[in-house]
Amino acid sequence: MAVGPVRALLAAHVQGSLRRSTREFTKQGVWALVLIGVVLATFVAVPAGFGLFMAGYTLAPRLAGPNAEAPILVLGALLAGLVGPGALLGALLGGSKKLSWEQYRAFPLGRLRLLLAELIAGLGDLLTGCLALGLLVFCLGLALGRPALLPLLPLLFLEHLGLLMVLQLLLGSLALRVAKRLKLAVGILLGLTWLASMLLSMQEPGHGRGLPPAWGALLQAAASHLLPFLRALPTTLAVRGLDATPSGHWGTALLLQLPLLALTVLLAAGTLRLLEREQEALAPVERGGKAKLWSFRTPLGGLARLQFRTLLSSHHGKFGFLMPLLTVVLLKGPMARAQGQALWALPGAFAYLALFGNQFQYNQFGLDGHGVKGLFLLPLDTRQILAGKLRGYALYQGLQAVLLIAMLVPLFHPSLVALAASLALAICFFLVQSALGSFTSGWMPRRIDRSTLRNNQMPLPLVLLGVLVSLASTVLFGGTYALLAWLAPAFLLPGMVAWAALCYGVHRKLMPQAATYLDGRREAIVEAMG
Amino acid sequence: MTPALELDALTKRFGEKVAVDRLDLTVEQGAFLGLLGRNGAGKSTTLKMVTGLLRPTSGRIQVLGMDLGTDALAIKRQIGAMPEDMALLDMLTGPQYLRFVGRMYGLEDAIIDRRAAELFEKLDLEPGPKTAIADYSFGMKKKVAFCAALLHAPRILFLDEPFEGIDAVTNRTIKDILLGLQARGVTLVLTSHILEVVEKLCPQIAILDEGRLKGAGRLEELRQGAESLERLFVDLVGGAQTGELSWL
Numbered sequence: 121m122a123v124g125p126v127r128a129l130l131a132a133h134v135q136g137s138l139r140r141s142t143r144e145f146t147k148q149g150v151w152a153l154v155l156i157g158v159v160l161a162t163f164v165a166v167p168a169g170f171g172l173f174m175a176g177y178t179l180a181p182r183l184a185g186p187n188a189e190a191p192i193l194v195l196g197a198l199l200a201g202l203v204g205p206g207a208l209l210g211a212l213l214g215g216s217k218k219l220s221w222e223q224y225r226a227f228p229l230g231r232l233r234l235l236l237a238e239l240i241a242g243l244g245d246l247l248t249g250c251l252a253l254g255l256l257v258f259c260l261g262l263a264l265g266r267p268a269l270l271p272l273l274p275l276l277f278l279e280h281l282g283l284l285m286v287l288q289l290l291l292g293s294l295a296l297r298v299a300k301r302l303k304l305a306v307g308i309l310l311g312l313t314w315l316a317s318m319l320l321s322m323q324e325p326g327h328g329r330g331l332p333p334a335w336g337a338l339l340q341a342a343a344s345h346l347l348p349f350l351r352a353l354p355t356t357l358a359v360r361g362l363d364a365t366p367s368g369h370w371g372t373a374l375l376l377q378l379p380l381l382a383l384t385v386l387l388a389a390g391t392l393r394l395l396e397r398e399q400e401a402l403a404p405v406e407r408g409g410k411a412k413l414w415s416f417r418t419p420l421g422g423l424a425r426l427q428f429r430t431l432l433s434s435h436h437g438k439f440g441f442l443m444p445l446l447t448v449v450l451l452k453g454p455m456a457r458a459q460g461q462a463l464w465a466l467p468g469a470f471a472y473l474a475l476f477g478n479q480f481q482y483n484q485f486g487l488d489g490h491g492v493k494g495l496f497l498l499p500l501d502t503r504q505i506l507a508g509k510l511r512g513y514a515l516y517q518g519l520q521a522v523l524l525i526a527m528l529v530p531l532f533h534p535s536l537v538a539l540a541a542s543l544a545l546a547i548c549f550f551l552v553q554s555a556l557g558s559f560t561s562g563w564m565p566r567r568i569d570r571s572t573l574r575n576n577q578m579p580l581p582l583v584l585l586g587v588l589v590s591l592a593s594t595v596l597f598g599g600t601y602a603l604l605a606w607l608a609p610a611f612l613l614p615g616m617v618a619w620a621a622l623c624y625g626v627h628r629k630l631m632p633q634a635a636t637y638l639d640g641r642r643e644a645i646v647e648a649m650g
Numbered sequence: 651m652t653p654a655l656e657l658d659a660l661t662k663r664f665g666e667k668v669a670v671d672r673l674d675l676t677v678e679q680g681a682f683l684g685l686l687g688r689n690g691a692g693k694s695t696t697l698k699m700v701t702g703l704l705r706p707t708s709g710r711i712q713v714l715g716m717d718l719g720t721d722a723l724a725i726k727r728q729i730g731a732m733p734e735d736m737a738l739l740d741m742l743t744g745p746q747y748l749r750f751v752g753r754m755y756g757l758e759d760a761i762i763d764r765r766a767a768e769l770f771e772k773l774d775l776e777p778g779p780k781t782a783i784a785d786y787s788f789g790m791k792k793k794v795a796f797c798a799a800l801l802h803a804p805r806i807l808f809l810d811e812p813f814e815g816i817d818a819v820t821n822r823t824i825k826d827i828l829l830g831l832q833a834r835g836v837t838l839v840l841t842s843h844i845l846e847v848v849e850k851l852c853p854q855i856a857i858l859d860e861g862r863l864k865g866a867g868r869l870e871e872l873r874q875g876a877e878s879l880e881r882l883f884v885d886l887v888g889g890a891q892t893g894e895l896s897w898l
């Protein structure tokens with residue numbers, strides 16, 4: 121039987137993904153995943169699906185008649201909401217390219233076929249798949265609510281699905297490009313931060329809980345501005361077209377689908393361009409100047425530098441430098457109203473920063489990829505390797521802490537003591553993770569792709585362990601901090617420094633054991649890094 | 651004189667699969683051994699064990715009289731290795747990588763740079779000044795890996811398929827370099843699935859098939875009786891098929 125090229129591409133993709141995940145997940149991992157899937161399905165997907173179904177079912181009969189305008193707008197907005205933000209979320213959760221275009225280049229395949237396969241492969245993402253299902257359920261609701269709509273519904277479904285897939289691929293690719301340019305990403309985030317803080321400063325706590333009177337007017341004004349926008353949405357137009365079918369105005373109905381289709385085609389063309397340009401950009405870029413050669417006295421220095429460099433050369437590592445910013449945004453924004461912020465904001469910020477590092481700490485060889493073999497060929501003691509990695513990582517997190525302090529000082533005016541004590545707290549977190557991570561790096565090594573932002577790298581048991589350890593450390597160190605700050609502020613700094621010193625001592629004691637353990641696991645690490 | 655390499659009932663299992671099966675092999679110092687075998691014969695697995703990347707399931711490895719299980723670091727200072735997939739730290743540029751590697755062997759910057767420059771020139775390696783190894787071509791990566799294996803003047807050199815993906819000119823250069831090394835008493839072990847390479851280059855050969863040693867010794871001694879190495883190889887390894895395809 122002849123197999124279409126698109127189907128062949130997809131089959132290869134699915135087989136490859138399956139094989140990889142069965143290799144990566146242990147048996148328990150699969151079961152845990154199934155469990156999580158079931159829980160998510162029952163508590164999120166099923167209710168959401170039911171809601172969508174009911175929305176379609178109840179709105180469909182109201183589409184006809186003189187009062188149809190409001191339901192049409194609601195439906196249009198709903199579809200736009202499902203497709204637009206849905207695609208954005210899907211993109212941010214890793215919805216960029218799935219197929220390796222480079223490999224398929226050699227086959228006699230049209231670009232459009234490749235794009236089509238790519239789009240369909242995108243449906244394999246959890247979120248996107250769910251959204252597609254949601255869309256389907258919604259259309260079913262519409263059909264059952266008013267069977268007269270049925271003839272055009274398949275088209276409505278398909279065109280929205282198409283838009284969803286294209287949009288997610290486009291946004292995912294764009295997000296990847298932005299992430300590749302750290303400076304641009306920081307710039308964009310700074311802009312967003314500024315905007316958020318502007319908006320939030322409008323509702324200073326002093327004004328009380330409810331919306332200030334000015335806000336009501338603002339909302340109304342916004343709504344009146346929004347209406348024409350809503351009317352002009354391609355999704356709204358498509359829904360309007362849907363409404364034209366029962367009365368037999370087929371021409372109008374199809375005409376009204378055109379904007380949505382045109383948008384999809386336009387975006388698809390843009391995506392294709394983008395992906396092809398990405399292809400060309402893969403060729404080595406010659407930049408001016410010479411790369412700086414390193415010089416260091418001891419192997420330790422070199423290893424530390426290598427680790428630092430590795431972190432910085434990966435998307436995940438670069439992303440880490442956005443964490444201080446996100447922390448401040450969280451503190452200034454959503455959490456600005458929480459009780460007693462003065463007491464916990466500082467330690468909370470540092471703890472949050474330290475916790476982000478989980479994935480690197482628990483999987484210290486992950487970013488090395490197959491280079492780890494090169495490392496293991498060198499005459500290096502595992503203890504040296506661990507110590508070098510620790511230093512490089514400490515430098516990386518230290519820089520982030522400096523960034524955080526630089527932003528916290530003007531915003532919160534913390535006292536020097538609180539600042540120092542929070543830093544000590546962060547060091548405690550860091551050392552506990554590092555000690556534990558020195559073992560887990562050998563226990564469940566896994567390659568972290570340096571050039572994507574996909575966050576699927578931590579095996580589930582490690583994620584759970586991470587959560588557990590974070591909780592325990594928060595209770596232990598954060599609890600000490602809170603108690604001291606509350607009851608005996610004079611002892612805050614000495615107390616936290618004592619904790620940090622203790623952690624350091626324990627860490628040192630554990631390193632030889634970790635090295636011995638890793639020695640036995642070198643082979644597993646080499647295997648895992650491919 | 652202690653042998654450069656001594657394998658004693660070396661075995662490696664991957665689950666059910668026995669990749670290397672009770673391999674006994676001795677390589678004298680200054681020898682130039684070609685490890686021959688079909689794809690999947692266990693050549694790479696053997697070299698990975700010898701260079702400490704894989705742990706043997708059982709058996710013993712001695713390098714220059716030292717046991718790999720206990721003296722790994724001392725052994726690693728004496729050997730250079732080029733794994734099959736090169737395994738470079740590819741976020742660095744070539745020169746940066748060599749600096750890193752050289753430093754890890756305790757070499758001075760000036761010495762590293764001089765040797766690196768010489769190697770780059772000999773091998774005709776001219777990467778962009780800021781191009782990371784990840785963006786090098788396959789052959790360029792191979793060359794960098796070769797440089798890294800030679801940089802610290804090792805006493806034993808293990809090369810896994812060194813001529814794969816290398817152009818004819820560089821091929822020639824590498825052969826010259828290897829012969830020069832041999833003349834200076836460096837022990838060389840290379841693997842290949844290509845008979846001609848080994849036949850032209852290596853005075854000693856060992857033939858591996860399905861993890862087992864099928865024959866080892868000096869080339870001309872082994873060849874006696876059989877008219878060519880190819881004949882001998884096919885005889886030892888067996889399983890040659892006729893070259894007809896059903897649809898062509």
Ligand SMILES: Nc1ncnc2c1ncn2[C@@H]1O[C@H](COP(=O)(O)OP(=O)(O)O)[C@@H](O)[C@H]1O
Pocket residue numbers: 647664667668669687688689690691692693694695696
């Ligand atoms: N990590 C591994 N897991 C399972 N099997 C392996 C692994 N590495 C090698 N093998 C198997 O061991 C055999 C020998 O492989 P290898 O040493 O790479 O052969 P070659 O002689 O071509 O270098 C092959 O059959 C291969 O499939």
Ligand SMILES: [Mg+2]
Pocket residue numbers: 690693694695734810811
């Ligand atoms: Mg091989």
